[in-house]
Amino acid sequence: MEAVRSLDVAAAPVVGEAPEARIGPNAVIQLAAALRARLGKDGGRRVFAVAGHLDLFHQPPQEMVAETTAAALYRALFSVLPAELAADVAADAGTRTADYVLANRIPMMAQRVLKTLPVTVAGPLLLKAITRNAWTFAGSGQVATESDGRRFTVEITANPMAMPGCAWHQAVFQRLFSVLVSPDVTVRHPSCCHDGATLCRFEITAA
DSSP: OOGGGOOOOOOOOEEEEEOEEHHHHHHHHHHHHHHHHHHHHHHHHHHHHHHHHHHHHHHHOOOEEEHHHHHHHHHHHHSSSSSSHHHHHHHHHHHHHHHHHHHHOOOOOHHHHHSSSOOHHHHHHHHHHHHHHHHHTTTEEEEEEEEEEEEEEEETTTTTTTTTGGGGHHHHHHHHHHHHSSSSEEEEEEEOOOOOOOEEEEEEEEE
């Protein structure tokens, strides 16, 4: 099961004398794709332009991106669009990100094995993979996970990607767990850094 632990194999780059906090490029790439799907090219351009990163809309990043860049894009998303539409786009981007991980980062053999395991075994294994690769979706945030039977928790302290409802993260976890652990999964987000909490807490329950 070692292979299933590798959600992203890219190494966080170092800028100058200290490492710059970075996050997986799909946070940006899939946001652009979700915007194109919902609003067309012009709508996507507007969000990226407001964030000051129009270049990334036309030339998707091929390497890890600064977490400040990704965070700015999602702030722009919620400033430009109505809250409900912005959350829908963020969730779509999260689902697309998870689909990329499934298609490119977790070997199919490992996926097939996970799907045959009981929820109480598959869930903790997936959590281990998430923890080992936390920097790909949490940047400088500190990630802790916990499992209790069919209940799984992911906490991101000082989440740099916090946004209203954290729809992007919720969608990523929803998709990964529903495909690899159980088709019947619910995700709750009772604590959010965007609302002033010290950590974002995601509670995942698999039937």
